[in-house]
Amino acid sequence: MNHKKKLVHYAPPGVNLGQELGWFASGIGASLLYSLGFLFRYSREYQLLFLWDGTAKVLNTSAVMPNFVQVLGGSLDTFLVLALSMAAVAIYHYSYHYQGSKSIYLMQRLPNRWELPRRCLTLPLMGVSACLCVALLLLLIYYAVYMAFTPRACLAPYQWQKIWSVILGVGI
């Protein structure tokens, strides 16, 4: 509640902040659920590393686990979509000053020239940061899961570098 009170000063005056935060939280929640697809894919690929010898499960040492980035696929893409949607929130915050009145007149004649951009952009930028942070955190967690549970013998080298090659768009 206290945080919400503080955030009010970074949003257009009178905007329904509770609703905006609710939508954002729902977006984060949905993205989080969608990202769990990684665990299903990983589990499936993990099972393929084993052969059945009668009733015993034996590791196929010639099998290679697909690269982490392949297993990850688009699991974190929804965070990117959510981050990009923050641009629409910024536009909404600006256009809010034309709804029901022309409060833009007041905002444009405030002695503090940064008040209008601050109130239009701060929350969307915080939203983008939150999306990127959660996505990064999940990336690290999923990477740790991948590295911890994948048998050494089946692990292709340079997994971390391969992540960076995808992020930076360069080949290794």
Added chain:
Amino acid sequence: MIEIKNVSKYFGGKRALDAVSLALPQGQIVGLFGENGAGKTTLIKCILGYLRFSGEITLDGAPISRKNIARLSFATSEHSFFPNLDATAHKEFYEQHFPQFSEKRFRGLMEFFELPKHKALRHFSTGQKNQFEVILSLCQGADYILMDEPFAGNDVFNREDFYKVLLGILEPSETVLLSTHLLEEVENFIGRAILIRRGKIVGDVSMLELEDSGKCLMDYVKETYHYKADRVSKALSELTDEQ
């Protein structure tokens, strides 16, 4: 003093202001009159910096910028408040941004007009919204209060009350530039009348001068606009003949 020097404004190819030059010293109540589309609103918006223009507008010799913009306030029939906030939240917002904000005047005017303090402005009647818009402009602590048709939608008693209150509360250093169609209503309340037509200043007279010449404001406006008094009777007789 606000000095407007040779200000012109075009919208596309259409000229909205044509080399307007004016001086608004402190302590005057000035009426700005003209037909719809004459350039009243455009002139006020140029003064406030909402529109780009050619020419020069200065406040005590300095261009109007964020440094001195707090010396100007604005009340518009379009309203510039936040519809989802109540009056108290507006007071707090103004206090935060305009250190000269007069809480005492705000309280007094809110009580006088019996406006609710804890009701979102979107639930106010049009008349109440206009009143609140004007209250904010009067309480900001500005030296120059620019009003653009602030009473559109208010009933006559309401407007009458406002003129009286305004005359009663204004400090000698405060200037009001009031753009309105309500010539006769504001005649006894303004000290100077400026007439604008097709983007040009066509008349600028003090009410004392008018009084001395034995004319009323309406006569002056009609004279300046070359109003043809017989045009209605002519039109009517022509229409009647046709029928």
